[in-house]
Amino acid sequence: xxxxxxxxxSNQEISPGYYRMKxxxxxxxxxxxxxxxxxxxxxxSLPPLLRRPFGIFxxxxxxxxxxxxxxxxxxxxxxxxxxxxxxxxxxxxHGDPVELxxxxxxxxxxxxxxxxxxxxxxxxxxxxxxxxxxxxVEKSKVRLLMGGRSRDDIITVTEFERLGVETYVSTxxxxxxxxxxxxxxxxxKLDKYPKASVFxxxxxxxxxxxxxxxxxxxxxxxxxxxxLMACGVGACLGCVVKxxxxxxxxxxxxxxxxxxxVFKAEELNWxxxxxxxxxxxxxx
Amino acid sequence: MNKSEKNILQxxxxxxxxxxxxxxxxxxxxxxxxxxxxxxxxxxxxQLGAVVTKGMSLNPKAGNNTPRICETVSGMLNAIGLQxxxxxAFIKNKMAYxxxxxxxxxxxxxxxTQDEYGEVAARLDDVPGVAALEMNISxxxxxxxxxxxxxxxxxxxxxxxxxxxxxNKPLIVKLTPNVTDIQVTARAAEDAGAxxxxxxxxxxxxxxxxxxxxxxxxxxxxxxxxxxxxxxxVRLVHQVVQAVQVPVIGIGGISRAMDALEFxxxxxxxxxxxTANFVDPNAMATILAGxxxxxxxxxxxxxxxxxxxxxx
Numbered sequence: 059x060x061x062x063x064x065x066x067x068s069n070q071e072i073s074p075g076y077y078r079m080k081x082x083x084x085x086x087x088x089x090x091x092x093x094x095x096x097x098x099x100x101x102x103s104l105p106p107l108l109r110r111p112f113g114i115f116x117x118x119x120x121x122x123x124x125x126x127x128x129x130x131x132x133x134x135x136x137x138x139x140x141x142x143x144x145x146x147x148x149x150x151x152h153g154d155p156v157e158l159x160x161x162x163x164x165x166x167x168x169x170x171x172x173x174x175x176x177x178x179x180x181x182x183x184x185x186x187x188x189x190x191x192x193x194x195v196e197k198s199k200v201r202l203l204m205g206g207r208s209r210d211d212i213i214t215v216t217e218f219e220r221l222g223v224e225t226y227v228s229t230x231x232x233x234x235x236x237x238x239x240x241x242x243x244x245x246x247k248l249d250k251y252p253k254a255s256v257f258x259x260x261x262x263x264x265x266x267x268x269x270x271x272x273x274x275x276x277x278x279x280x281x282x283x284x285x286l287m288a289c290g291v292g293a294c295l296g297c298v299v300k301x302x303x304x305x306x307x308x309x310x311x312x313x314x315x316x317x318x319x320v321f322k323a324e325e326l327n328w329x330x331x332x333x334x335x336x337x338x339x340x341x342x
Numbered sequence: 343m344n345k346s347e348k349n350i351l352q353x354x355x356x357x358x359x360x361x362x363x364x365x366x367x368x369x370x371x372x373x374x375x376x377x378x379x380x381x382x383x384x385x386x387x388x389q390l391g392a393v394v395t396k397g398m399s400l401n402p403k404a405g406n407n408t409p410r411i412c413e414t415v416s417g418m419l420n421a422i423g424l425q426x427x428x429x430x431a432f433i434k435n436k437m438a439y440x441x442x443x444x445x446x447x448x449x450x451x452x453x454x455t456q457d458e459y460g461e462v463a464a465r466l467d468d469v470p471g472v473a474a475l476e477m478n479i480s481x482x483x484x485x486x487x488x489x490x491x492x493x494x495x496x497x498x499x500x501x502x503x504x505x506x507x508x509x510n511k512p513l514i515v516k517l518t519p520n521v522t523d524i525q526v527t528a529r530a531a532e533d534a535g536a537x538x539x540x541x542x543x544x545x546x547x548x549x550x551x552x553x554x555x556x557x558x559x560x561x562x563x564x565x566x567x568x569x570x571x572x573x574x575x576v577r578l579v580h581q582v583v584q585a586v587q588v589p590v591i592g593i594g595g596i597s598r599a600m601d602a603l604e605f606x607x608x609x610x611x612x613x614x615x616x617t618a619n620f621v622d623p624n625a626m627a628t629i630l631a632g633x634x635x636x637x638x639x640x641x642x643x644x645x646x647x648x649x650x651x652x653x654x
Contacts, residue, residue: 061384061623099621107568108413108621143413159384159623286411288418288620291384293376295422296411309404311425316380 059089061159063101067120067132069150074210075139076182077148078115083133083158086117090133091165092190093282093320097290098135099157100150106143111287112136113186113259113319114161115214133158136185136213162290163319166190166257166280171197174251177223178203178244178268180260181211186282186319187259188218195221201247201254202226205240205264209233241267248275255279269323279323285314292316300327353637354644355630357391359589359611360512360537362446362473364391367606367645368630371593371616372397372450372476372516373422377436378443384623387443389630391612395432395440397450397478398466400458402428407560412549417568417595418617419547421561424452429462433469446473448514456501459491464508475511477502479531480518480543492518492543495530502534514591517541517582519571524578525585532586540591540614541582542575568617569595576604583609583650597625599632609650 067080097109112135119129139148150156168190169175175198177187184204194200202218202225205211212234215225227235228243236243241264248254252275258268259282272279285297292313299318301310304327312318312325355366369392375381378393387393405425412419427435429451440447449472453459459477466472479492479501491501502515515531517524519542528539544565549558557563575594583590589612592605597618605613618625633645642648 059383104416104569106413107416107617108418157622286409288411288420288617289374289380289623291376291380291623293374293380294411294420294620295405295425296408296420298405298408298410298425306404309402309425311405 059160059162061157063155063157066150066152066154066156068152069148071148072136073213076136076210076213077139078134078136078214079147079150080132080134081156081158082130083117084131086114086133086161087119087131090114090117090161090189092168092193093165093186094161094163095186095290095319096133096135096158096160097162097287099159100143100146101155101157106146108288109157109159109290110143111162111284111290111315111319113282113284115185115188116192117189136182138182159290163315164317166282166320167322168194169255169278173198174254175200176203176244176247176251176254176256177201178240178256178258178260178264179205180240180264181206182213183258183260183264183282184213185259187257188214190257191218191221191223195223200224203228203240203243203247205229205243205260207231239267240264241271244268245271248277252277258282266328269328272323273328280320281323281326282320283314283318285319287315290315300329301325302327350638350641350643353634353642354646355634355637357611357646357649359591360474360514362392362512364446364612366391366630366633367612368602368626368633369448369612369614370394370619370626371614372478374616374619377432378440378447379436381619381623385627387440387445389627390445392446392448392473393440393443394448394476394614395436395450396426397424397452398426398429398432398462399424399452399454400429400462402426402431409558409560412558412564414547414549414566414568415570417566417570419549419559419564419566420544421559421564423561429465433465437469437471441471447471448474448476450476450478450516452478456491456504459501460504460508463505467509467511472511474514474537475505475509476514476516476540477505477536478516478543480516480520492527493521495526498527499530499534502531502536506535512537514538514540516543518543519574519578520546525581528582528585532588536588538589538591538611539582539586540593542571542578542594545571545574567595569597569601571595572601572604576608579605579610580608580652596629597621599629599636602629602633603636603648606645606649608652611649
């Protein structure tokens with residue numbers, strides 16, 4: 059993990075309000091583990107003052123500029139325009155200077171190869187699941203359940219398909235795939251594959267519903283959370299979530315940035331008030 | 343002195359504050375640098391004038407509910423609520439790490455009562471490697487986080503006097519800007535035996551989510567920090583420097599060398615960098631390099647020549 063100045067390679071709108079940004083990121087193919095994130099800073103601009111956390115969607119190589127040079131490494135992040143930070147980001151272009159701090163945080167534990175894997179992604183929450191799918195698909199059967207309000211929220215599904223992931227799309231308004239909540243699809247899949255382990259990232263109500271379903275069935279679950287975060291390195295204590303067993307007298311706060319953003323469901327306190335203020339998935 | 347006549351290769355950056363000799367005047371502000379360890383991968387702690395830890399209380403403290411932070415225009419609000427591991431766990435688990443560095447360690451602490459202040463100070467008094475104590479009488483975010491001691495000059499005098507009796511370490515008292523006349527609390531702390539003053543802590547503030555009509559912080563009110571508060575901080579440091587004899591450490595919205603220079607010129611002997619650490623973990627190294635460059639460019643051989651050089 060380190061901080062460095064770099065440049066944007068591309069920044070494209072992939073669905074209304076959703077952008078995909080490719081950033082030059084030397085070393086990330088070696089370093090980045092599925093589920094980790096970067097603290098992204100727009101250089102030469104204030105506001106925004108603070109960096110924004112983004113899950114790493116993908117790491118890869120570009121062809122070198124000339125034969126004697128090594129190939130260029132990049133990462134991609136996906137973001138939804140929801141606030142002042144992402145509004146500035148959508149106006150950035152190839153060559154614009156940015157700063158990356160990372161890769162940060164814990165990653166997903168992919169578990170054992172023989173178990174079936176079910177990924178549950180809600181909207182922008184899909185982003186950190188791609189690298190995980192990439193890693194698991196070689197040895198395990200991976201299914202992706204992708205949910206959103208409408209078809210605009212369904213992003214990059216074809217890329218999961220290209221990896222060999224079996225994908226199921228659902229939208230609340232029925233504009234793409236099955237009509238209804240992604241959790242209904244999850245229940246059906248767990249009926250069929252009761253031994254599968256689940257990996258989820260998305261809006262908090264979705265995460266909570268997924269947790270309830272997995273708890274009832276004794277299904278192993280890992281969730282990736284997002285929180286308001288100032289530093290990303292465990293210093294500001296702004297991004298804490300309450301851990302399992304947390305009480306007023308015996309507080310067990312965990313930093314989303316250093317203990318997370320991926321948690322095993324049993325590490326967290328799922329009392330509703332406990333996770334108030336923490337979002338999962340998209341960044342602001 | 344004609345600056346063009348001098349060729350300064352390595353300006354002297356060492357300063358003395360509260361009897362501590364610091365190799366340069368740049369250190370982190372408490373609460374923005376964890377226990378030092380968190381930032382060690384990004385910045386060489388040996389480069390810093392000092393390390394200032396997160397605030398310690400007698401017992402571990404849970405802190406506030408979330409959301410605890412929110413960005414505002416050129417600043418941020420926080421209401422962390424002084425979450426910390428407690429002074430004993432700090433001494434046991436965190437000090438050893440910091441002692442491998444040659445940089446002096448300043449331990450920030452607070453209490454909810456006078457006695458608690460005294461007790462925490464006493465427990466830190468004989469801990470090797472603790473170079474000085476910074477007494478927080480200014481946290482706005484907890485009910486008994488010490489701000490009463492910072493806003494009432496008599497309470498400040500009493501608490502600082504008590505702590506003074508319980509420690510032989512150099513004692514820095516950190517002041518709140520949330521008062522009508524900061525010179526009064528500054529003098530009270532000085533009269534009670536503070537070796538130095540540091541200011542400012544955050545300004546109280548509030549932000550509202552207009553859609554949900556809820557405060558953006560679970561604690562409703564928080565402390566404002568970042569570049570937005572710098573002019574207020576410079577003014578307050580200027581006023582305190584006029585009012586007391588002890589050295590002053592300037593804090594508030596410093597993110598570049600030029601910002602730090604403002605505080606030094608009005609008379610701060612050293613500066614603390616806070617929110618900027620979150621934005622850039624290497625911020626203090628950049629500030630330090632900028633200070634040296636400024637001294638070279640301006641023909642200043644010793645940074646002390648710059649301190650208090652304000653022309654009125």
